[in-house]
Amino acid sequence: DVQLVESGGGSVATGDSLKLSCEASGGTINEKCLGWFRQAPGREREAVATIYTGDDITDYADSVKGRFTISQDGFKNTVYLQMTSLKPEDTARYYCAIAPDGVLRPWRPAEYRYWGQGTQVTVS
16 A cells, blocks of 8 residues: 655745655556645644655645645655645645555545655644
């Protein structure tokens, strides 16, 4: 099974930037759909950004468009989430996930199969 490990979270001030990493092992991220999700206390897990690594097609939640960028490095088997202009409402635990083959542009968490343990982002 694929294992995903997120890193790069932390506590930052409003307006700061952070870059999250998600390293995969036990399988390749090539030609896969991966997503970054977040969950704040008392709220449902929501999609932030997704990428299909085959051609770098990306999707973003409206709340992060223009501020967050998802990217991938196939050689490092890693997906990134560059976050800029962070706001307090971005505070959440951030997870990466990989969808099974055959799911077209997955967005909902239920469409993803393998998940990391998450990394906390706190913006104050």
